[in-house]
Amino acid sequence: MSLSPWWRGAVIYQIYPRSFFDTNGDGVGDLPGIIERLDYVASLGVDAIWISPFFKSPMHDFGYDVADYRSVDPLFGTMEHFDALLSKAHRLGLKVMIDQVLSHTSSEHDWFRESRQSRDNAKADWYVWAEPKEDGSPPNNWLSIFGGVAWTWEPRRKQYYLHNFLASQPDLNFHHPEVRKAILENVEFWLDKGVDGFRLDAINFCFHDALLRDNPPKPAALRKGGGFTSDNPYAYQYHYFNNTQPENLGFLQELRALFDRYPDAASLGEISSEDTVATMAEYTSGNRLHMGYSFELLTDHFSAAHIRKTVEQLESKITSGWPCWSLSNHDVSRVLSRWGGSSPPRHLANLLTALLCSLRGSVCIYQGEELGLSEADIPFDCLQDPYGIAFWPAFKGRDGCRTPMPWSQLEHAGFTLGKPWLPVPDQHRAICVHVQEEEADSVLKGFRAFIQWRKAHLALQQGDIRFMNLGEHVLAFTRMSSEEHLFAAFNLSSQVLSASIPDGAWSRLDVPGLLNGALEGECLVLPGYGALFASKA
Numbered sequence: 001m002s003l004s005p006w007w008r009g010a011v012i013y014q015i016y017p018r019s020f021f022d023t024n025g026d027g028v029g030d031l032p033g034i035i036e037r038l039d040y041v042a043s044l045g046v047d048a049i050w051i052s053p054f055f056k057s058p059m060h061d062f063g064y065d066v067a068d069y070r071s072v073d074p075l076f077g078t079m080e081h082f083d084a085l086l087s088k089a090h091r092l093g094l095k096v097m098i099d100q101v102l103s104h105t106s107s108e109h110d111w112f113r114e115s116r117q118s119r120d121n122a123k124a125d126w127y128v129w130a131e132p133k134e135d136g137s138p139p140n141n142w143l144s145i146f147g148g149v150a151w152t153w154e155p156r157r158k159q160y161y162l163h164n165f166l167a168s169q170p171d172l173n174f175h176h177p178e179v180r181k182a183i184l185e186n187v188e189f190w191l192d193k194g195v196d197g198f199r200l201d202a203i204n205f206c207f208h209d210a211l212l213r214d215n216p217p218k219p220a221a222l223r224k225g226g227g228f229t230s231d232n233p234y235a236y237q238y239h240y241f242n243n244t245q246p247e248n249l250g251f252l253q254e255l256r257a258l259f260d261r262y263p264d265a266a267s268l269g270e271i272s273s274e275d276t277v278a279t280m281a282e283y284t285s286g287n288r289l290h291m292g293y294s295f296e297l298l299t300d301h302f303s304a305a306h307i308r309k310t311v312e313q314l315e316s317k318i319t320s321g322w323p324c325w326s327l328s329n330h331d332v333s334r335v336l337s338r339w340g341g342s343s344p345p346r347h348l349a350n351l352l353t354a355l356l357c358s359l360r361g362s363v364c365i366y367q368g369e370e371l372g373l374s375e376a377d378i379p380f381d382c383l384q385d386p387y388g389i390a391f392w393p394a395f396k397g398r399d400g401c402r403t404p405m406p407w408s409q410l411e412h413a414g415f416t417l418g419k420p421w422l423p424v425p426d427q428h429r430a431i432c433v434h435v436q437e438e439e440a441d442s443v444l445k446g447f448r449a450f451i452q453w454r455k456a457h458l459a460l461q462q463g464d465i466r467f468m469n470l471g472e473h474v475l476a477f478t479r480m481s482s483e484e485h486l487f488a489a490f491n492l493s494s495q496v497l498s499a500s501i502p503d504g505a506w507s508r509l510d511v512p513g514l515l516n517g518a519l520e521g522e523c524l525v526l527p528g529y530g531a532l533f534a535s536k537a
Contacts, residue, residue: 006095007197007266007290008322009461010047010362011451016330017054017076018062019404020367022416029404029415031077035085037407038092040433044370045451048095050199050268052330054082058108060168060386064099064201065106069186086194095196097268102183103205107168111182116154116161126179128162128171128208129154141214142242143234147390150242164205164242166386174206180251184258191258197266199293204271204279207248209241216240231394244273252288259290266290268324268362277313284321291324291362298332302339304475304492308467311359315465323361327352328369334401337375345494346372348529350446350513355475355490355531357454360465367405368428371436372443375400376425384422406432446513453512459484470499474526478503485536489517491526498525506534 021033031054041049053063056071063073072079089096105112115123130139130151138151138160144167151160152167162171172179187198215237223235252269259265269289273279280292296310314323327335340348349372356363378399383389388397399422406428408414413424413432436442454460463481470476473493479486487506491497500522508519517532518525524532 004462005266005290006047006264007268007362010095011045011357011454012048012050012097012268012324012362012364013041013044013046014050014052014329014364014366015041016052016367016402018052018421019402019415021405021407022418022420025416025418026075027416027418027420028075030075031072031081031085035081035088038085038088038094042092042094044448045455046094046365048097048196049089050097050364051099053099053101053201058106058168060106061166062384064101065104065108065166065169066101067106067108068110069100070189083193090194097197097199097266098190098195099201100187100190100198101201102172102187103174103202104163104165104169104171107170111172112170117156119157119159125176126173128173129157129159130162130212131159140212140241141237143215143237145232145234146387147232147234162208162242164202171205171208174208174251175210175247180254184254187255188258191262191265196264197268197290200267200269200289202243202272203252203269203289204248204273204283205243206251207245208243209245211241213241215242231391238274240274244279249282249288252283253286256287256289260287268293270294277310278317280314280323281317281319281321284323285319289321291322293324293326293364295332297325297327297356298329300338302492304473304490307355307475308477311465312467315360323359324364325356325359325361326364326366327356328366328401329364330366330402331398332401333375334366334373335369336372340374344374345529346443347446347515348372349443350450351490351515351529351531353447354450354511354514357450358460358477358479358488360463360479366401370444370447371406371428371431371433373406373428373431376403376423376428378403378422382423403428408432408434449512450514457484457486459486468502470501471497473497474499487532487534487536489524489526489532491517491528491530494528496525496527498523500524501534504536506536509533509535 017029020029021037022029023032054076055066056068056073057063057065072082086096111123111126114121115127138149142150144150146166153160163169218238259267267289268291269283270293271279272295276294280294283289284292336344336349383399385397385399403422404415404420404424406413409429412420413429436444459479459481463479466478468476474489476489501524511533515527515530517530
């Protein structure tokens with residue numbers, strides 16, 4: 001029997017390079033810093049790392065505005081540093097995934113610099129250019145995620161160009177075959193270097209509606225969800241035409257054909273659409289992406305009903321595809337604050353790790369989640385994120401989840417010898433890696449213990465999932481593989497709860513790192529923010 005691909009059921013640790021570890025004292029993390037701390041990452045028991053962009057960039061969106069897909073930005077190091085990182089990770093048994101931002105580039109990319117000069121140069125049609133309306137206004141009503149109109153005027157061409165994000169992030173024209181060819185060649189460059197996979201940023205934004213039709217308005221009552229509130233005009237529309245176009249499916253098949261030439265490489269697409277679950281299922285079916293990644297569990301909705309509904313909706317639609325779940329990343333507030341409030345109990349962090357890692361699919365863990373980091377409160381004069389600066393104070397941006405990793409109780413938490421690009425909160429220094437390594441019952445040690453325990457249970461990595469109804473505040477399900485049948489229940493409240501388990505006799509498992517519940521016959525008792533795992537007797 002052939003072994004499953006490494007990525008099915010994998011635990012993927014996201015590294016945000018700017019904030020991981022700084023080795024040269026400039027206050028920004030770098031590739032040598034990742035190399036220096038890779039032993040720590042391997043000690044967590046994770047299977048892979050995902051490194052956010054480190055490519056040449058003006059850093060208007062901190063690397064998600066790429067100026068050269070094949071160069072390392074000097075801020076982070078050199079290509080030799082990346083090669084050394086890849087080599088060390090592989091020696092430690094870690095797979096390496098890198099971010100690729102395919103839908104748009106920086107306005108400082110050579111492609112765009114040429115394209116904007118005239119309407120008849122070699123790159124003239126490589127970006128989305130459009131004529132103004134008769135009154136000089138933009139060609140349609142599309143809006144930017146970062147606020148305002150999604151079109152910027154270029155006087156040299158006397159046309160507008162599209163940018164779904166910042167004005168300095170012009171959208172590529174994927175309707176042009178030469179654009180798709182060039183993008184695939186850039187992906188191939190990194191595959192040839194030996195990377196094990198890609199996290200594909202905003203992958204459903206590659207194509208736009210060629211007719212440039214207006215997006216229809218969204219009723220006021222529905223202007224929430226997907227990470228956007230009614231404070232952002234982006235929420236005022238149904239985004240039917242500026243992303244998630246049917247032509248994108250053909251490009252995904254081209255992309256998959258390239259990946260199939262590198263059998264161990266995996267593709268993980270970030271997907272945010274009007275119906276994200278349906279798009280995840282569509283984008284991971286057949287010969288398209290290996291995995292889909294969405295924001296459905298990255299919202300403020302913390303309830304057993306929401307988690308169950310999200311997973312069951314995907315399970316009902318997905319066929320050959322594979323989900324990847326996450327509770328935090330570099331774009332949303334940290335889950336311990338988002339779901340636990342202003343003073344969350346420490347053990348909630350381990351409960352959420354266990355819950356996430358017990359769902360069917362692969363998982364992404366954002367750096368610092370293994371420490372139980374909360375969202376940092378960054379004062380306005382320290383903000384770096386253009387998104388937060390634009391929407392302050394209604395929305396404070398993404399800096400609160402991007403603060404430097406706390407390694408020690410030294411100044412700046414041992415992250416840098418210089419001034420960090422974002423301040424380190426005192427509460428993070430108090431629960432730094434060094435402190436938690438010395439505590440017998442720390443969140444960090446609980447994280448390691450659970451991840452190691454999970455490795456021994458194939459049902460949690462690849463088994464089927466079936467949910468049970470055990471009350472409003474309990475998320476319960478079974479996971480079943482050919483080798484074992486497991487039951488899991490998570491108390492999402494601070495109160496002690498009891499319930500009855502149907503379907504026969506179960507034997508309680510003592511799971512490290514959690515507040516374990518009790519089981520007598522069919523009756524289970526769960527402590528506040530506690531869990532219970534059992535196997536079929």
